[in-house]
Amino acid sequence: MQYGTKLREAVRQDGTxxxxxxxDMHSASLAVRYYxxxxxxxxxxxxxxxxxxxxxxxxxxxxxxxxxxLRVAFPRTxxxxxxxxxxxxxxxxxxxxxxxxxxxxxxxxLEDQARPRRCGHVDGKKVLPLEEYLGxxxxxxxTRRDLLVVAxxxxxxxxxxxxxxxxxxxxxxxxxxxxxxxxxxxxxxxxSVVGDKPLLFNQIGGGKSPRLSLSELTELGVDVAIYSTPCxxxxxxxxxxxxxxxxxxxxxxxxxxxxxxxxxxxxxLLDRRxxxxx
Numbered sequence: 001m002q003y004g005t006k007l008r009e010a011v012r013q014d015g016t017x018x019x020x021x022x023x024d025m026h027s028a029s030l031a032v033r034y035y036x037x038x039x040x041x042x043x044x045x046x047x048x049x050x051x052x053x054x055x056x057x058x059x060x061x062x063x064x065x066x067x068x069x070l071r072v073a074f075p076r077t078x079x080x081x082x083x084x085x086x087x088x089x090x091x092x093x094x095x096x097x098x099x100x101x102x103x104x105x106x107x108x109x110l111e112d113q114a115r116p117r118r119c120g121h122v123d124g125k126k127v128l129p130l131e132e133y134l135g136x137x138x139x140x141x142x143t144r145r146d147l148l149v150v151a152x153x154x155x156x157x158x159x160x161x162x163x164x165x166x167x168x169x170x171x172x173x174x175x176x177x178x179x180x181x182x183x184x185x186x187x188x189x190x191x192s193v194v195g196d197k198p199l200l201f202n203q204i205g206g207g208k209s210p211r212l213s214l215s216e217l218t219e220l221g222v223d224v225a226i227y228s229t230p231c232x233x234x235x236x237x238x239x240x241x242x243x244x245x246x247x248x249x250x251x252x253x254x255x256x257x258x259x260x261x262x263x264x265x266x267x268x269l270l271d272r273r274x275x276x277x278x
Contacts, residue, residue: 003106004146016217023048027231037078054119071104094143107148120179121207152177169194191221198223
């Protein structure tokens with residue numbers, strides 16, 4: 001299957017295409033109940049795989065391995081993968097793109113941050129010189145065969161945001177992302193400078209960007225929305241609450257709740273076996 005082509009088709013349809021950030025196979029199993037697009041979030045992987053913040057710890061083989069597991073489990077789901085800055089080196093970035101395309105990823109996001117990198121919604125970000133990033137992006141674009149490529153800038157000053165967005169739109173990248181957009185006026189400005197190039201918006205709980213519905217994003221001309229952390233933050237809240245209650249109850253498990261998670265419902269969620277065709 002040409003996964004990149006399928007995602008491009010979805011992006012070009014009317015409305016805003018949502019992709020849900022997942023941090024492990026369990027969260028992905030829940031996400032596909034409601035949405036047909038997944039986002040392999042760097043923030044989520046750093047938290048779940050390393051127990052560390054999203055500041056550059058991720059090793060690319062872990063990203064590829066996670067993408068492989070997701071694709072085997074969910075063969076018909078869009079899968080966009082965050083590859084940060086391509087793991088510093090242009091040659092590594094191209095190798096990772098080859099590996100992810102072979103694994104069945106639909107697309108990747110490549111950012112223009114300089115090390116030490118940061119989550120796109122925190123302070124202290126620095127960006128590469130534009131020409132250096134464009135060289136890396138061009139190499140990735142020349143390497144991919146069908147993979148959708150999102151060009152992302154983490155610029156924070158208004159003038160540089162707009163000039164970089166315009167420069168990225170002039171490349172062969174499929175989609176443009178300005179991360180950490182602070183208001184709807186900025187979205188409109190970015191939309192105007194990227195022309196007819198598809199635009200992606202990143203929503204993260206407690207981040208710098210406004211909370212907007214898909215309908216509102218569509219009205220603003222946004223083609224794709226990634227939700228980086230709803231699964232991760234929900235899991236954090238629920239686990240903390242469950243363990244606090246368990247401690248308060250002297251280790252006695254609560255009464256099962258009708259419709260709640262238990263052994264049977266968890267096994268049913270995770271059992272993706274399909275009947276054999278004879």
